[in-house]
Amino acid sequence: MHADKQNPDTPPVTDELSGALKRAVDEIKGQPPQPEAVTKSVERAARLGEEKVRRQRRHWVGVLAGSMAALYFLTLGLMTLRDDVKERSHPDAHILVLDAEVSGIGVVDRRSKDDLSNDPDVPLSYNLDRVADVSKPGFSDGTSSTISGSVPPSSPAGEVFIGLMRTSGKGEIRLDELKRIIREQETARSNTELGRRDRNSLGKLDPIDPLQLAGVPRDPGGQPDEIDKRPSRPQNDSFGGDGKGPGTVDAKKLKDLSENWGKLPEKERAKAMEELTRDMPPRYREVIEKYFKKLGDQGAGGKKPPQVWKPQPRPTFARVYVGDGNALELVSLHVTVTVEGPRARTLVDHVFHNPHGRQLEGTFEYPLPTGASPSYFAMFLGQTRGTMPPLFSGRGETPPLPQEALARLTPDQLVKHVSTGDWGKLQEARVVSKEKALETYEEVTRQRIDPALLEYAGGNTFRGRVFPIPPSGYNRVLIAYEEQLPFVADQVRYRFPLPDCKLSEMQLTLNAGAAECKDATFQASGGRQPPGEDTGGLTPPARLAFTHTWHDEVKGGDAVFTFTPPHPEVQAISGRQGESGPLYLYARIRPDLKVEKARPFAKQAVFLLDTSLSEHPDRFDLNMKLLRGILEADADIEKFNVLTFNVGTAWVEPKGWLDNTPAGRDTVAKRLDGLVLEGATDFGAALDQLASGGLRPPLADSGAMEVFVLSDGQITWGESDAAALVSGFEGRCAYRPRFHCYRTGLGAENLELYAALTRKGGGVYNCFTNDAVAAAAKAHRSLCLQVDSVKVVGGSGASDVLVAGRQAAVYPGGDLIVAARMKDTGKTQVVVEGTFNGQKFAQEYPLEVRSDGELAPRGWGEIAVASLLALNDPKLEGLATAYCQQFGIGSRAASFLILENDNDYKRFNLEQERGKTLSGDLAKFLDEAWTSLGKPATAREQFVRFLKQVDGRTTVLGGDNGKHVAKLLALLKDADFDLPASPIAGALLHKDDVPPAYLAARNYDPRDVSAYLTEAKRRTAAGDADGAVRVLSSVIEEHPGRGDALRLVGYRLLDLKQPVQAVRLFRQVQRQRPFEPHSYRDLARSLEDAAKYGLAAVQYEVVLAGTWHNRFRDSLKQVAREEYAAMMREAIRRKAVGPELADLFGERLEKLAADTKTSDLRVTISWNTDDTDIDLWVIEPDGEKCFYQHRQTKSGGELSEDMTQGYGPERYRVGTLAKGTYRVMVHYFRVNPNLLAGETHVNVVVTRHAGTPQETTERHTVILKKQGEAVEVCGVEN
């Protein structure tokens, strides 16, 4: 390079410049680099030669860091380690070859470097997915200080290594070497700047099962610089030692120990424990001790209870996730509860702290209790500051209000007492239609304004997005929700799940009207009695107020408030909306019914048992109790079977009915013991199985069957609309089922589904405590009141009388929620008429309508919205949104959105529904709607309706190309819209059927997708495609309704050749994100794979016809056009479409011909995360690299336009291949800058001979974790 320099005689080149430019260049050249930095860089680069690929080392070390616990345990127990490596058979060997294909887990070989380089199957390049080699000079002579290797940075092989050592024990590594590496990691961790993992999740790092320690196949922080910053531990806490001494408990010994622990005398236990934990840091010692103690308890207790293998229940409190599994720290929590008759409002005031020196975007997740809906959402954006300011402050001279006074305020009054100087600007959310809210949010985020969004995420979780979270600041997020309180053992119960984490402060204040609450009790549990005082009692006389304050740590459990209403048969509240708005009444009626046994309805019973991942473990246990209880209590059930379901279904007795005898019941209990809960919840699959005559032998001639639903009913897969599901089922079912559902208070239950299932009979029963199981198990046999009419009579008159869930039957102990609009205050009565035990039944419930209740109007509104949504008619969604806006209700149809100012709401036309509620009587309207409700809309009608909705913004139908969409739609028949049935086989999966590492990994962090992906890969390799789908669906179960999760799983399903399942997911994405063209393209590609060419063509035409946001660029259309043309040619060639469609395809092909050259090689990438920039690189045989900066190569390679903000696609193609290898690489150019980190899943489709009959397609999925990372996907030989 020295020769490059110019001749010293020629004038310096900067003389060509002048003015500021010259000064700037001179300035730059006058800033010499620091010599030590240059030297350091040279040394690092020189080492590449020995280490091969430095970047991989960093990753590899990252893996090690994340699995420190695992490795350490390995060193002690599960792996045979040697201090002396002289005995090696390969004295010069220093490479381990790990083959992910063999088992996913297993060391297959150790080979020498020379040997490897001569092996064409083991290329030395670093990013092979199939084979990974780890070279470790330290292995041979112990002199080198590094582990380096060519583990693909993101392929599962990198993760496999850990499990691999664990299970095989073949690896060899010197103990002192390993300890040194771990020590290095410790230092690296304490030196890193970024990242403080959420304390709450750290708490869970202490697992009980050492398998979990040993089998964690993940890299928690991604890379070292994203791993937590925690204070460095004192030396005795890190992994020191000289590696001598008994650090080598072998696997057999450990196994013996764990098996016989219960039988060992106390002394021997202590001795073994001492030996086991000698070298360990206290943290792990504690874990091991706990584990063995548990073993001891089991051993002593004799018979172990039936077990279910599933992760911990989900957190019941809010989190703010900021990328890559990190969450903001929850600093303080103030909860204010207002109980009014049968309803309660809970306001939760969170303070989160962002310890990072960066602005972030966060995802706020809030799991609501059963039946609750959010009523208020606001935040203070916070400012960068060192300490947390006071929560409330006075105005001017006046001091802040006392706690009791604050607790009496409504949420919107309360926030006025917060100093905006301390907390930043107050931003309150408004209710807008869900879809518009999301689109506006996306649009506004891009403009760097500060919006926030709270939307229904599926299950009972509401997800809010918070942006921006200022660096090192305190953010305050307030959410309020209202719920109806259940009766538990004749008392009304309110429950608030307490977090189990360290908080600087938590306070819970509850107030209720003293007159409405007899025998009121308040209990704030949570392990040991925390410091703080209960101030119970009457203060002031008319109100009951309880306050409990926790300092330091809250240990989980519940805060529970119970009371007996003075008139249990009718609990009514009433009040005006606003100062002078309409007057509403909300009442819970509990008809006084004698428990009488009804005649048997059916001799057969089916139990629908939910085995999905999110099913609460306690709920599963309760389900098992109910199952046994029902069968034991109801001798009229002669035969039964259990249908387990997640995304697939499996009968516990596949051969037919079981007898309702002790033996039959034991059979079931035995088969369900040790069941692994996994997968998403597809209630539709269970109903399909039930309707499809999967019952063998068929039912007795009566055709009646009792169906017991043992599930929380939270649907995360397939059709999620309860009304559509049930009406579809009723249309197909050939016999008469009667559904029985149980409310348990564990987790959140889908009351909408319960209501839809039981509308024509059956019931929903309460089973909130273990004592209630016996009664609940008999409840379905009690006679019920058939309700004919509910009226509000007397007094000033009422209108809009609504019955929640259109409930038609009430069981003894059950209740009926009635709400109405009242003309005026005064005495009135609710009259319930019906039939009970063959007799006419009429009961009157007198009550007084007042105007001072706060919660009644919104209670009426909730019923109104639920009733409208239950009709499942998209035309009514606008009306539902209008009611949501009027009463402030977050629902399936409406979200909360925060925008900068009023003008923004107007600009996006967000409140067009406001005020457009019905002018007439809503009750009459609903009655008419139910009677005129025709058959459910066909798939075709639904799609056309959807397109019309979308058309408003994307001009799909109205634009120039809209005619192609219309033409295709006209040509397609109803049947073309139906998907082929593609049920997933369920399985009764037991814990011995799956690798312990999988269970341990998901227990460690159920939200981490890598555990599921690794297990899916293993099952695929073992030929269990359905099993792979089931485990993949767990990702959706853990991240319900998230676009990136749906896309990620969708792509994997395509890889697994499950296009029909993929179609279902991509349809969900399309419904959620109709404003993104990728939603249509993804759906088109999956429909194409499912051979639904006509329907796929419609999707492609929509992509081509739509006017999309300009961030998506035209290259998307270009790529879609090519794919569309290729698909049409394929369809015609295969004669897979009818003559008319074939003609149309021919016509379209002619028009598109200009864009449809054949290509010897075509590579297309798409990815699953928004606001992410992934680049496709193709290195041609002559070394020329085709990438975004060099899009045309000499040999004719050509790359589509760079997509920098979305989900792709980027496409490379070359007409004629040159001789040699084309290397396909993907490069993670930029992550979403507002997230701490985030992996992205890149779907790579490699097509050879595209556009010719010889066309072949190969798919790859690559996970990129870190910005700047480049991975070679494959090489294409010619």
Next chain:
Amino acid sequence: MTDWERLVREYAPTVFGTAYCILGHTADTEDVVQDVFLEAYRLRAAEAVRCWPALLRRLAACRALDRLRQRRTVLSLNGLHVAANGDDPEATAIGKELAERLRQAVADLPEREAEVFCLRYFEDLPNQRIAEILSINPGAVGVALHKARAKLEALLTEAPTGD
């Protein structure tokens, strides 16, 4: 000393220098050097390199420019090189700001122009050599340089914007 080590020791300082001129930030430069040699290492394994100096220069300039563009979205003006020369703090500050503005302006240039500009004025290379390095013809180098100079002069004489 292995071939690789020799190669690194010979050229790494130049690669560092090129990248440092473009980035003006030590840590970023170290990363770029690492990336460049990583890429070089792979190409070496593939025996695809005819002329190491040219390849390394080109890689250095390209990767540093990539990094510069990328950095604009994530990094503000912190972490700038602290100049040790000069006693006049104001002049130092102005000089630093000017340098940084030039870097930002270079990042905004089309790729080819930015590469040519850097190789010419930061590396003092003749046009012919730049043409070889970038595998383009010398005429194109001249054109690109002309355009780059014109744009940069215009950008630098504009008053700095508020953000």
